[in-house]
Amino acid sequence: MQRRKLSDQIAEQLEGMIADGTLKPGERLPAERQLAERLGISRPSLREAIQKLSSKGLLHTHQGGGNYVTESLAHSFTDPLMALLQDQPDAEFDTLEVRKELEGVAAFNAATRATESDRQRIWSRFNEMVEIHRAEASSIEKLQADAAFHQSITEAAHNVVLVHFTNAIHDVLKNTVSEYLDMFYAEPTFVEKLCMQHKAIVTAIMDRDPEQARDKARFHLEFAFQAFHEFKSQARLSRNSELYASMFSEE
Known part of the structure; x- marks a missing residue:
């Protein structure tokens, strides 16, 4: 059985936090370096997970940096x-x-x-x-x-x-x-x-x-x-x- 990519696992966890309200609309995620360290993953894997959620419209990037939970x-x-x-x-x-x-x-x-x-x-x-x-x-x-x-x-x-x-x-x-x-x-x-x-x-x-x-x-x-x-x-x-x-x- 093919092993799931780490970025997919992280994306699923973050999506679950958004779904149950733990991550709230408009809330800013920690900086990539800090978040990667806290989750115990590499920054490229984290970026890939964030990109997956962005493509779903669940996250977006504000001008000047920072990833935010969408309020849509x-x-x-x-x-x-x-x-x-x-x-x-x-x-x-x-x-x-x-x-x-x-x-x-x-x-x-x-x-x-x-x-x-x-x-x-x-x-x-x-x-x-x-x-x-x-x-x-x-x-x-x-x-x-x-x-x-x-x-x-x-x-x-x-x-x-x-x-x-x-x-x-x-x-x-x-x-x-x-x-x-x-x-x-x-x-x-x-x-x-x-x-x-x-x-x-x-x-x-x-x-x-x-x-x-x-x-x-x-x-x-x-x-x-x-x-x-x-x-x-x-x-x-x-x-x-x-x-x-x-x-x-x-x-």
């Missing part, structure tokens, strides 16, 4: 959604509904499949998120910490398709709910509820209780769904009141 997979999914949301102003709530189900599946699988390193990462992301949520941080920073926490759970589910779908959903929501973020994170009591809901998800995952993990994740996302719906209604009423005032104000 996420964009191919999110671009049509972004166009839809521009035409249907309330369609972001459809996206939130989908996210609720995906996060439920992720939490369920994380409870049964998470490795010890996954569990440590989830705790770490949770603690970082809570610290940022309770600090005088911007709403964008809080959203990013929240996304990193949920991503750690999705990665612990060890489902390649789930990783890419949830990442795409997060990208869509980041662009569609940004105008409500200041209201979402403005009230400390409300933020504390979010922290407690997140802790309940983590606890269920650590207890290896998939049903409870799924239920807690879905409850949290339903809570967020209702909150964003309320905040959007408030923002719309506020804009309408300002417009009405400007229309009928005395000059």
Whole structure:
């Protein structure tokens, strides 16, 4: 039987890391010399592996050097959604509904499949998120910490398709709910509820209780769904009141 080329083996390993989200869209690979040393292969073999992935559209080289994971997979999914949301102003709530189900599946699988390193990462992301949520941080920073926490759970589910779908959903929501973020994170009591809901998800995952993990994740996302719906209604009423005032104000 013909022995597989080393470059093919390395290409397969890197492709698997891209597929399961270990190597993330837009992430830069270490310099060739460093990467070859760490993988224990020659630079020509590494270059051949990188070329194979580049030909598949999974890697690309930026001007000035450096190999990067392509972002086209996420964009191919999110671009049509972004166009839809521009035409249907309330369609972001459809996206939130989908996210609720995906996060439920992720939490369920994380409870049964998470490795010890996954569990440590989830705790770490949770603690970082809570610290940022309770600090005088911007709403964008809080959203990013929240996304990193949920991503750690999705990665612990060890489902390649789930990783890419949830990442795409997060990208869509980041662009569609940004105008409500200041209201979402403005009230400390409300933020504390979010922290407690997140802790309940983590606890269920650590207890290896998939049903409870799924239920807690879905409850949290339903809570967020209702909150964003309320905040959007408030923002719309506020804009309408300002417009009405400007229309009928005395000059």
